[in-house]
Amino acid sequence: MKTFDIINYKDTRSGFGEALYELGKTNPKVVALCADLTGSLKMNAFADAFPERFFQVGIAEANMMGMAAGLTVGGYIPFTGTFANFSTARVYDQIRQSIAYSQKNVKICASHSGLTLGEDGATHQTLEDIGMMKMLPGMTVINTCDFNQTKQATKAIAEYEGPVYLRFGRPKVPNFIPEDLEFTIGKALQLTEGSDVSIFATGHMVWHALEASRMLDAMNIRAEVIDIHTIKPLDEAAVFASVQKTGCAVVAEEHEINGGLGESISRLLAGAYPVPVEFVAVMDEFGQSGKPEELLKLYGLDAGHIAGAARKAIGRKR
Amino acid sequence: MPTVAELQQIASQVRRDIIRMVHGSASGHPGGSLGCTDLLTALFFEVLDHQPNPFDMDAKNQDLFLLSNGHISPAYYSILARSGYFPVSELATFRKINSRLQGHPAVMEGLPGIRVASGSLGQGLSIANGAAQAKKLNNDPKQVYCLMGDGELDEGQVWEAVTYAGAKKVDNLIAIVDYNKKQIDGSTDDVMPLGDLNAKFKAFGFQVLEMNGNDMEDVLKTLGNAKSETGKGTPVVILMHTEMGMGVDFMMGTHKWHGVAPDDEQTEKALAQLEETLGDY
Numbered sequence: 001m002k003t004f005d006i007i008n009y010k011d012t013r014s015g016f017g018e019a020l021y022e023l024g025k026t027n028p029k030v031v032a033l034c035a036d037l038t039g040s041l042k043m044n045a046f047a048d049a050f051p052e053r054f055f056q057v058g059i060a061e062a063n064m065m066g067m068a069a070g071l072t073v074g075g076y077i078p079f080t081g082t083f084a085n086f087s088t089a090r091v092y093d094q095i096r097q098s099i100a101y102s103q104k105n106v107k108i109c110a111s112h113s114g115l116t117l118g119e120d121g122a123t124h125q126t127l128e129d130i131g132m133m134k135m136l137p138g139m140t141v142i143n144t145c146d147f148n149q150t151k152q153a154t155k156a157i158a159e160y161e162g163p164v165y166l167r168f169g170r171p172k173v174p175n176f177i178p179e180d181l182e183f184t185i186g187k188a189l190q191l192t193e194g195s196d197v198s199i200f201a202t203g204h205m206v207w208h209a210l211e212a213s214r215m216l217d218a219m220n221i222r223a224e225v226i227d228i229h230t231i232k233p234l235d236e237a238a239v240f241a242s243v244q245k246t247g248c249a250v251v252a253e254e255h256e257i258n259g260g261l262g263e264s265i266s267r268l269l270a271g272a273y274p275v276p277v278e279f280v281a282v283m284d285e286f287g288q289s290g291k292p293e294e295l296l297k298l299y300g301l302d303a304g305h306i307a308g309a310a311r312k313a314i315g316r317k318r
Numbered sequence: 319m320p321t322v323a324e325l326q327q328i329a330s331q332v333r334r335d336i337i338r339m340v341h342g343s344a345s346g347h348p349g350g351s352l353g354c355t356d357l358l359t360a361l362f363f364e365v366l367d368h369q370p371n372p373f374d375m376d377a378k379n380q381d382l383f384l385l386s387n388g389h390i391s392p393a394y395y396s397i398l399a400r401s402g403y404f405p406v407s408e409l410a411t412f413r414k415i416n417s418r419l420q421g422h423p424a425v426m427e428g429l430p431g432i433r434v435a436s437g438s439l440g441q442g443l444s445i446a447n448g449a450a451q452a453k454k455l456n457n458d459p460k461q462v463y464c465l466m467g468d469g470e471l472d473e474g475q476v477w478e479a480v481t482y483a484g485a486k487k488v489d490n491l492i493a494i495v496d497y498n499k500k501q502i503d504g505s506t507d508d509v510m511p512l513g514d515l516n517a518k519f520k521a522f523g524f525q526v527l528e529m530n531g532n533d534m535e536d537v538l539k540t541l542g543n544a545k546s547e548t549g550k551g552t553p554v555v556i557l558m559h560t561e562m563g564m565g566v567d568f569m570m571g572t573h574k575w576h577g578v579a580p581d582d583e584q585t586e587k588a589l590a591q592l593e594e595t596l597g598d599y
């Protein structure tokens with residue numbers, strides 16, 4: 001079985017910050033806006049190096065989204081930065097009308113997504129953002145799994161014309177995607193090959209899915225782990241190809257069960273290739289304070305739960 | 319350069335267009351449209367340095383106008399068509415199926431002149447802030463204009479944008495408030511009193527001008543003054559006193575024609591008060 005080694009432990013938001021700084025050097029059209037979270041979003045390097053292209057808007061996310069749309073009128077590629085909750089729920093109508101419906105080339109970059117922001121608790125732990133953003137026509141939705149992939153994705157979306165929601169997180173997590181691996185928007189990454197069950201994972205859950213596949217391997221269960229970094233547009237061909245081989249699936253995401261990647265994949269399969277699907281997600285609850293790893297365990301979002309869901313899916317095969 | 323009399327003639331035709339469009343689709347917002355007609359006429363036929371055709375989404379080296387109170391789309395569409403952005407005949411499709419003239423302005427249908435959708439209120443001034451900053455980055459000396467309704471100032475986002483523009487000295491921005499003191503549910507004093515708007519904008523760091531938005535000479539003079547106040551370290555706002563429904567006697571002095579279409583008889587009565595100067599579509 002193919003293995004992925006931990007290169008180091010890094011936060012995904014730092015991958016965003018590094019790539020933004022590099023984009024600043026290479027692409028004069030890239031501008032950035034931040035709502036009083038420059039340090040948290042790791043945007044300092046860009047802000048310090050390119051002060052004329054950095055817009056500190058204060059704690060005023062609605063104005064930030066509108067300004068980003070306005071900056072595209074004049075040819076700029078704006079990257080907005082704040083926490084996922086304030087990047088989506090707080091400004092949904094602004095994104096809907098001024099960015100998505102207006103077809104503006106804005107990159108909405110969101111840190112501190114999911115449960116793993118930890119101790120700040122449910123006010124800040126958005127678990128609904130993937131659902132909200134994937135419902136907007138024309139919106140590309142990307143949820144990256146580690147530092148290297150976040151860096152690759154940040155650079156890739158600058159080259160893509162159209163509105164994008166890029167979701168990443170706060171804690172230091174295993175960095176395991178090779179730096180030179182090609183990142184293509186809308187193209188899923190098959191990380192392991194397997195014949196018994198497909199595990200479709202996104203964001204921080206990808207590493208947990210790899211760990212689950214190792215646990216399953218010890219039980220002679222071969223799991224195919226596929227990193228769905230682009231939730232919309234979904235790589236339908238990759239999903240079909242895998243389940244046609246394995247006959248069942250698990251979807252793992254740091255998100256509510258309602259509205260997440262699980263719904264996207266099960267809708268696709270229900271229409272064209274029905275197979276048993278199990279879901280590892282937050283089950284219609286708000287989060288709470290705690291350490292990231294404690295929260296993932298409590299809400300059933302870890303390798304053990306993914307492996308259990310895989311066995312359940314296999315057991316449901318006809 | 320058109321004379322005041324010529325601009326007033328254009329405004330009369332635009333008002334006819336508004337009544338006919340709203341009647342034609344049996345829906346739309348005539349009140350605010352009629353009130354803002356003189357301003358839009360002055361802007362698009364005299365004040366703005368703009369190029370209707372070919373339409374440049376980025377408005378490079380052009381003045382840029384953004385409509386935040388998107389419900390006055392009949393006035394906006396008429397002005398855009400009459401100033402050459404798209405064929406006047408297309409006004410007949412307003413609010414009808416498969417039209418580029420959506421109920422509220424939209425980008426997706428590709429109507430020249432529209433750079434951002436509006437309709438959900440309170441968003442335009444933020445767009446204007448961004449577009450004005452883009453002009454500065456581009457060393458583009460032209461101005462960004464943004465029209466808002468007064469009822470729209472109830473929205474919190476407007477004050478986020480006002481705070482930003484004042485604090486960050488967005489001095490290539492001219493905001494205009496259609497100060498007709500009416501909104502859907504009644505007078506602004508009844509629904510949500512706005513207080514001393516002049517003092518409020520001053521406190522946020524704006525240069526504040528006031529004008530009678532239905533007096534073409536005053537409109538031209540004040541827009542000229544506003545332009546000369548740009549580039550001096552503060553954004554500019556014009557409190558534009560208007561009469562909702564201006565030009566049609568039974569639509570004036572009330573908030574009731576905010577979003578109601580006239581019937582056949584009312585349309586005939588309204589059109590009898592508005593001279594056809596450029597030919598109906």
